[in-house]
Amino acid sequence: MTKSINIIFGTQTGNAEQAANDISEYVKSNGFQTFVQELDDVDLNNLKEMEYLMIITSTFGDGEMPGNATIFWSKLTSADNDNLDLKKIRYSVLALGDRTHADFCNAGKILDEKFEKQGANKILERAECDVEYDEISKEWSKNFLEKIKQIN
Numbered sequence: 001m002t003k004s005i006n007i008i009f010g011t012q013t014g015n016a017e018q019a020a021n022d023i024s025e026y027v028k029s030n031g032f033q034t035f036v037q038e039l040d041d042v043d044l045n046n047l048k049e050m051e052y053l054m055i056i057t058s059t060f061g062d063g064e065m066p067g068n069a070t071i072f073w074s075k076l077t078s079a080d081n082d083n084l085d086l087k088k089i090r091y092s093v094l095a096l097g098d099r100t101h102a103d104f105c106n107a108g109k110i111l112d113e114k115f116e117k118q119g120a121n122k123i124l125e126r127a128e129c130d131v132e133y134d135e136i137s138k139e140w141s142k143n144f145l146e147k148i149k150q151i152n
């Protein structure tokens, strides 16, 4: 059966969205299905059921979530969701940022830590991009698919 990969992104000025769409095309060209969504459109009940998940986010403000990821982040970190079970998920994070800022790639970092804390399985280490993201994004996607192909 064709594996389906969820790609969720957080962006302020469009880079992470562009990266998510490019990655989706690449993933589809490798024979997988994709479902691309903004982070704020992700429902936590649906999130729990996701199997393969690529998380792509920039960082904004002083190490904060970008504009379309703030609602998701509040839900995810709300006390009501302390016991959210993300064990089904196999994921990795692609973080976009800029080293001239103090909290380099912080949004990607804290999302990664939170997913791990809730039991999600990190199948590939987080990749961090300093301004330029194209090459790292391609490498990260390729490595992610390699990991997925090893899973029956």
Ligand SMILES: Cc1cc2nc3c(=O)[nH]c(=O)nc-3n(C[C@H](O)[C@H](O)[C@H](O)COP(=O)(O)O)c2cc1C
Binding pocket: 010, 011, 012, 013, 014, 015, 016, 017, 057, 058, 059, 060, 061, 062, 063, 064, 066, 096, 097, 098, 099, 101, 102, 103, 104, 105, 106, 131
């Ligand atoms: C006002 C502003 C604040 C930013 N703050 C951070 C930050 O705290 N840490 C970081 O690593 N990058 C920071 N960045 C860099 C962005 O994350 C980077 O440019 C990224 O590629 C933007 O992606 P996006 O278009 O998907 O939002 C900031 C950029 C701007 C313009």
